[in-house]
Amino acid sequence: MRLSKKILSIKASPIRKFFKYTESAKKAGKKVYFLNIGQPDVSTPPVFMEAIRNDGRDIVEYGPSAGSIEMIDAVKDYYKRYDMDFAREEIIVTCGGSEALRFIIDCICDEGDEVIVPEPFYTNYGAFVRASGGVIVPVTTRAEDGYRYADRDALESLITPRTKALLLTNPGNPTGVVLTEGEMELIGAVARENDLFIISDEVYREFVYDGKPMSSFGQIKDIADRTVIVDSVSKRFSACGARIGVALSKNRELTENLLKLAQSRLCAPTLDQLGSAALYRLPSDYFDDIRAEFERRRNAVCEELAKIDGVVFSKPPGAFYITVKLPVNDAEEFLLWLLQNFDDGGETVMFTPAEDFYATEGLGRSEIRIAYVLSESELRRAVELIRLALAAWNRRLSERVVSAAVIERANAV
Amino acid sequence: MRLSKKILSIKASPIRKFFKYTESAKKAGKKVYFLNIGQPDVSTPPVFMEAIRNDGRDIVEYGPSAGSIEMIDAVKDYYKRYDMDFAREEIIVTCGGSEALRFIIDCICDEGDEVIVPEPFYTNYGAFVRASGGVIVPVTTRAEDGYRYADRDALESLITPRTKALLLTNPGNPTGVVLTEGEMELIGAVARENDLFIISDEVYREFVYDGKPMSSFGQIKDIADRTVIVDSVSKRFSACGARIGVALSKNRELTENLLKLAQSRLCAPTLDQLGSAALYRLPSDYFDDIRAEFERRRNAVCEELAKIDGVVFSKPPGAFYITVKLPVNDAEEFLLWLLQNFDDGGETVMFTPAEDFYATEGLGRSEIRIAYVLSESELRRAVELIRLALAAWNRRLSERVVSAAVIERANAV
Numbered sequence: 001m002r003l004s005k006k007i008l009s010i011k012a013s014p015i016r017k018f019f020k021y022t023e024s025a026k027k028a029g030k031k032v033y034f035l036n037i038g039q040p041d042v043s044t045p046p047v048f049m050e051a052i053r054n055d056g057r058d059i060v061e062y063g064p065s066a067g068s069i070e071m072i073d074a075v076k077d078y079y080k081r082y083d084m085d086f087a088r089e090e091i092i093v094t095c096g097g098s099e100a101l102r103f104i105i106d107c108i109c110d111e112g113d114e115v116i117v118p119e120p121f122y123t124n125y126g127a128f129v130r131a132s133g134g135v136i137v138p139v140t141t142r143a144e145d146g147y148r149y150a151d152r153d154a155l156e157s158l159i160t161p162r163t164k165a166l167l168l169t170n171p172g173n174p175t176g177v178v179l180t181e182g183e184m185e186l187i188g189a190v191a192r193e194n195d196l197f198i199i200s201d202e203v204y205r206e207f208v209y210d211g212k213p214m215s216s217f218g219q220i221k222d223i224a225d226r227t228v229i230v231d232s233v234s235k236r237f238s239a240c241g242a243r244i245g246v247a248l249s250k251n252r253e254l255t256e257n258l259l260k261l262a263q264s265r266l267c268a269p270t271l272d273q274l275g276s277a278a279l280y281r282l283p284s285d286y287f288d289d290i291r292a293e294f295e296r297r298r299n300a301v302c303e304e305l306a307k308i309d310g311v312v313f314s315k316p317p318g319a320f321y322i323t324v325k326l327p328v329n330d331a332e333e334f335l336l337w338l339l340q341n342f343d344d345g346g347e348t349v350m351f352t353p354a355e356d357f358y359a360t361e362g363l364g365r366s367e368i369r370i371a372y373v374l375s376e377s378e379l380r381r382a383v384e385l386i387r388l389a390l391a392a393w394n395r396r397l398s399e400r401v402v403s404a405a406v407i408e409r410a411n412a413v
Numbered sequence: 414m415r416l417s418k419k420i421l422s423i424k425a426s427p428i429r430k431f432f433k434y435t436e437s438a439k440k441a442g443k444k445v446y447f448l449n450i451g452q453p454d455v456s457t458p459p460v461f462m463e464a465i466r467n468d469g470r471d472i473v474e475y476g477p478s479a480g481s482i483e484m485i486d487a488v489k490d491y492y493k494r495y496d497m498d499f500a501r502e503e504i505i506v507t508c509g510g511s512e513a514l515r516f517i518i519d520c521i522c523d524e525g526d527e528v529i530v531p532e533p534f535y536t537n538y539g540a541f542v543r544a545s546g547g548v549i550v551p552v553t554t555r556a557e558d559g560y561r562y563a564d565r566d567a568l569e570s571l572i573t574p575r576t577k578a579l580l581l582t583n584p585g586n587p588t589g590v591v592l593t594e595g596e597m598e599l600i601g602a603v604a605r606e607n608d609l610f611i612i613s614d615e616v617y618r619e620f621v622y623d624g625k626p627m628s629s630f631g632q633i634k635d636i637a638d639r640t641v642i643v644d645s646v647s648k649r650f651s652a653c654g655a656r657i658g659v660a661l662s663k664n665r666e667l668t669e670n671l672l673k674l675a676q677s678r679l680c681a682p683t684l685d686q687l688g689s690a691a692l693y694r695l696p697s698d699y700f701d702d703i704r705a706e707f708e709r710r711r712n713a714v715c716e717e718l719a720k721i722d723g724v725v726f727s728k729p730p731g732a733f734y735i736t737v738k739l740p741v742n743d744a745e746e747f748l749l750w751l752l753q754n755f756d757d758g759g760e761t762v763m764f765t766p767a768e769d770f771y772a773t774e775g776l777g778r779s780e781i782r783i784a785y786v787l788s789e790s791e792l793r794r795a796v797e798l799i800r801l802a803l804a805a806w807n808r809r810l811s812e813r814v815v816s817a818a819v820i821e822r823a824n825a826v
Contacts, residue, residue: 001608001609001610001638001639002577003520003521003666003667003670004519004520004521004522004523004526004545005523006519006523007519007520007670007673007674008670010670010673010674010677011673012669012672012673012676013478013673013676016676039472039474039475040472041472042472043471043472044471044472044473048473049473052465052466052684053465053466058456058457059452059453059454059455059456059457059651059654060457060461060462060651060652060653060654060655060688061452061653061654062452062653062654063654065426095508095512095656095678095682096678096679098677098678098679099508099678102677102678106417106419106420106544107416107417107420108416108417109417110417110418110419110524110546111523111524111546113417124676124677124678124679127673127674127676127677128677131519131674131677132417133523133524133546164415195414196414197414225414226414238472238473239473240473240474240475240679241472241473241474241475241476241680241682241683241684242473242682242683242684243508243679243680243681243682243683253416254416256425257416257420257421257423259425260420260423260424260425260426260540261420261423261540261544263425263426263429263537263540264423264511264515264537264540264541264544265508265509265511265512265515265537266509266511266537266653266656267654267656268656269508269654269655269656269682269685270654270655270656271465271654271655271684271685272682272684272685275473
């Protein structure tokens with residue numbers, strides 16, 4: 001009665017292990033600033049609940065496996081705004097972007113097949129690829145290079161006969177990196193020349209700052225047959241609990257096979273699709289204020305980070321995350337100390353240690369991910385707390401070095 | 414750019430191929446009685462929508478990956494009614510019973526691992542097992558034996574070193590078979606002696622007729638560590654579109670690993686969990702009238718079937734399905750003829766050919782599944798239509814035999 005090797009190779013969520021420490025910190029009366037949350041603090045647009053509340057059906061029944069026609073058409077029309085023309089048959093509605101990713105990887109990977117992913121990456125990619133029997137092959141990026149990964153040599157050196165796809169998050173989580181059009185062309189060329197799928201996770205689309213346009217791999221015509229886009233209502237419409245996502249591809253063999261998996265689980269939630277169709281039909285200026293607010297927050301976080309000696313980061317052009325290299329050896333150890341032993345005026349801070357975003361053993365130990373989903377003033381205070389804590393942590397370390405030296409000398413006597 | 418072998422080995426939903434024919438029949442002005450639907454026609458209890466409508470949150474946010482505490486506790490309390498005591502940690506809320514099945518099989522099967530399933534079986538089991546890289550090993554049952562499968566020799570003859578689990582639907586889909594307590598003890602003993610998991614899909618629990626008690630593998634103490642139960646709000650509460658299910662097991666290693674997959678997809682839908690918690694808290698007599706209505710329907714279908722010469726069936730003790738062997742060589746061919754060429758007073762009938770419920774090639778060609786989710790009078794008429802159509806079909810065949818003989822003779826001249 002053994003469990004599968006593949007499930008045993010998947011790690012439990014890294015966030016869980018810190019839960020008891022944040023709970024203890026709160027119980028001890030500390031205020032904790034949470035910089036680890038991937039849930040926007042923006043209200044879900046009221047059209048979502050209105051569409052559900054106003055529905056008069058007696059039976060909450062199954063919908064079509066590919067998604068309700070209303071939802072598919074709302075997605076179709078939304079993509080037209082960005083010059084992407086998908087037919088109904090090219091759109092599969094899923095239980096969140098997560099299910100879309102899982103289904104796509106299942107359609108592509110057999111045991112031992114390889115998927116190239118820039119690291120650091122969204123940790124759940126590891127679970128999806130392993131659950132399909134596949135292997136993640138990381139393209140390592142560095143804080144010093146702004147975590148950019150569109151490097152032909154680096155990508156091509158990793159391609160083997162088992163490589164099936166490039167899996168990218170654009171805009172990026174956890175780095176906030178946004179590909180330039182030139183970088184997208186390069187990645188497209190690598191995929192074309194090496195006959196790979198491009199799985200483009202674009203759930204943070206529209207979280208792009210500095211007045212830059214948002215680009216999608218769906219806009220590049222000569223890779224249309226090898227591109228599959230993942231989208232979701234979670235981030236853009238602050239509806240994470242709706243669990244409605246979508247997979248879009250002009251590769252009909254792929255969408256027909258995605259449909260088999262969609263049929264096997266019958267349908268995505270009926271009411272949440274009603275609400276989500278209304279979200280996709282919001283006017284295109286819906287996001288303008290939200291984008292401006294997140295841009296202010298990003299700027300505030302970067303201004304505060306710039307005040308800390310020894311940190312390495314680049315101002316991220318998109319999403320609502322920033323990955324930062326701290327002047328510590330082990331960010332996880334530093335975090336545990338922050339939650340258990342540090343406070344400033346009764347306040348401390350929680351972030352995500354970045355080690356689990358890396359597939360390569362030993363990388364990322366000094367790095368953390370900050371999600372800027374708090375107000376600007378809270379964010380400034382939270383980063384200030386990191387700065388104050390770093391100073392205290394380093395004082396403590398040097399004291400420890402001194403006391404260790406004293407003990408050593410005493411022992412030597 | 415090839416898709417995975419495993420996805421290509423999964424068949425598209427068999428129901429899809431008939432869709433265009435039912436649409437044409439409707440367009441031609443025929444009334445079609447649908448006996449192929451797994452969606453109860455009972456109203457979803459109003460508490461479901463009330464719980465959602467009354468919710469006042471601004472942000473439809475992520476819930477805990479294992480399920481909301483309200484939902485978990487509602488499930489926990491429901492199971493206590495049946496003397497099953499599950500701890501919160503032993504309950505994982507999923508996106509429908511389908512996701513629970515998928516996660517369980519992923520936790521158990523690596524490539525080439527075997528799962529024993531009585532055939533005919535719910536076709537999507539095939540997709541779940543293949544998607545995990547596993548193999549379904551069928552225990553063949555027969556209409557003549559009432560599709561019963563609790564046979565020690567039959568089960569044990571299929572066990573190999575790769576066998577990981579027995580996967581059962583109880584009450585059964587598509588057969589309506591309900592295991593007796595003795596049969597459950599026997600299956601439990603086989604699992605224990607051969608160190609197998611028991612995956613017990615009990616989504617039709619409470620659809621048990623003739624005053625018989627409902628039994629669950631969760632009630633058998635000495636197999637508690639190897640049993641995992643799948644449940645759902647879809648059938649019992651007529652809430653198929655909510656996509657809320659649950660996996661329950663006292664095997665903590667299993668639930669901890671199920672939780673990894675639950676974490677990878679973040680959470681089940683937040684609002685649907687609110688509504689579903691209210692469903693699980695309905696009083697225990699909620700189902701009495703519904704059960705009585707389905708029992709009347711089952712009796713009506715069986716009475717009408719008994720009027721047809723040459724059919725083989727047993728009165729099914731549970732669920733809302735009956736599998737019937739018809740006096741035809743190919744039920745699919747018969748169905749296409751029913752939809753395209755037959756009517757009686759402008760009416761015809763649709764059912765599910767059973768061949769796709771079998772893993773063994775060539776079995777089930779004469780069999781069909783009837784779902785009795787129409788009113789009693791509609792069901793009587795629908796089965797009458799099958800009877801009339803069979804008479805016309807057999808007349809047609811004998812005429813064809815005659816005309817073939819005439820042609821053959823003419824050719825011989």
